[in-house]
Amino acid sequence: DTEVTQTPKHLVMGMTNKKSLKCEQHMGHRAMYWYKQKAKKPPELMFVYSYEKLSINESVPSRFSPECPNSSLLNLHLHALQPEDSALYLCASSQVGTKNTEAFFGQGTRLTVV
Amino acid sequence: RKEVEQDPGPFNVPEGATVAFNCTYSNSASQSFFWYRQDCRKEPKLLMSVYSSGNEDGRFTAQLNRASQYISLLIRDSKLSDSATYLCVVNPRGAGGFKTIFGAGTRLFVKA
Numbered sequence: 001d002t003e004v005t006q007t008p009k010h011l012v013m014g015m016t017n018k019k020s021l022k023c024e025q026h027m028g029h030r031a032m033y034w035y036k037q038k039a040k041k042p043p044e045l046m047f048v049y050s051y052e053k054l055s056i057n058e059s060v061p062s063r064f065s066p067e068c069p070n071s072s073l074l075n076l077h078l079h080a081l082q083p084e085d086s087a088l089y090l091c092a093s094s095q096v097g098t099k100n101t102e103a104f105f106g107q108g109t110r111l112t113v114v
Numbered sequence: 115r116k117e118v119e120q121d122p123g124p125f126n127v128p129e130g131a132t133v134a135f136n137c138t139y140s141n142s143a144s145q146s147f148f149w150y151r152q153d154c155r156k157e158p159k160l161l162m163s164v165y166s167s168g169n170e171d172g173r174f175t176a177q178l179n180r181a182s183q184y185i186s187l188l189i190r191d192s193k194l195s196d197s198a199t200y201l202c203v204v205n206p207r208g209a210g211g212f213k214t215i216f217g218a219g220t221r222l223f224v225k226a
Contacts, residue, residue, distance in 0.1 A: 042216035101205055102148055103214045105157040
């Protein structure tokens with residue numbers, strides 16, 4: 001069972017909609033991540049939060065807006081998406097600053113943009 | 115050059131076979147290394163960390179060669195349930211902190 005919980009599991013949205021993806025972990029991890037995964041491709045890093053501050057943005061378009069309200073929660077706000085943004089969005093968390101910072105993943109949100 | 119490169123696969127092997135996956139990484143300052151497994155339409159799950167001295171977990175053995183920037187995973191006595199995509203993961207340190215970067219993954223099919 002995953003200790004990283006993502007909601008919703010599935011989302012269909014129109015190109016003019018605004019929606020949010022949510023992620024929660026209670027492992028005390030202070031690094032949280034958003035990844036995008038297309039079919040038959042590996043997860044692609046989007047954002048990294050460290051101690052609730054955005055530390056890495058991998059040149060993600062502004063129609064994706066991350067937010068970290070506290071150490072347990074991570075949101076991804078979506079607005080004016082394109083059909084090519086349809087993918088599995090994975091949230092992950094890990095410890096910060098230790099040598100073996102393995103990341104634990106949620107089950108993902110499967111997003112379809114119509 | 116990609117930050118993490120893996121054998122393209124797929125690997126099709128019979129049950130009981132030994133199979134090896136290889137991975138190279140470009141950032142010599144990388145600190146942590148892992149192998150993840152991902153089943154179809156599921157999230158990636160940690161298979162094992164990779165330590166400098168090499169490490170073993172049952173049928174799985176991981177090796178790290180820092181000088182060559184090379185990681186490997188050996189699976190002995192393959193089971194049908196080993197069929198999955200195996201992802202090499204490296205944590206390079208960038209300007210903003212540590213990332214977690216995935217290789218493209220290698221698909222393994224184990225057949226009866």
